[in-house]
């Protein structure tokens with residue numbers, strides 16, 4: 001399916017006005033920085049809880065579960081919004097949502113669209129490994 005076909009099928013509206021494109025870029029950048037900031041804070045909190053032996057095992061486990069859920073929800077929420085291309089990180093261009101893969105990619109980049117499938121497979125593999133690792137760390141198996 002060509003980008004034009006996808007555009008018609010999914011009713012993609014391309015932003016042509018350069019001033020609106022700049023506003024869109026600035027809003028995307030703001031959201032991206034908020035996401036990165038919160039993700040970094042969660043990573044630190046998770047490390048601190050893991051290292052904090054003043055809390056008993058069950059208390060640490062509950063805190064870790066809560067923080068990991070928040071981090072996963074944050075990442076999932078971020079990926080569902082058109083903030084940047086999942087493949088190249090571009091925040092300036094027009095993005096198209098690939099419904100079958102649940103990712104936003106550059107509308108005008110064939111290379112980005114072709115990389116989606118490889119990326120999705122890699123993400124699924126990493127998520128399985130992470131889940132297995134986390135389960136063994138918090139002893140849920």
Ligand SMILES: [Zn+2]
Nearest residue numbers: 085088106112
């Ligand atoms: Zn891209």
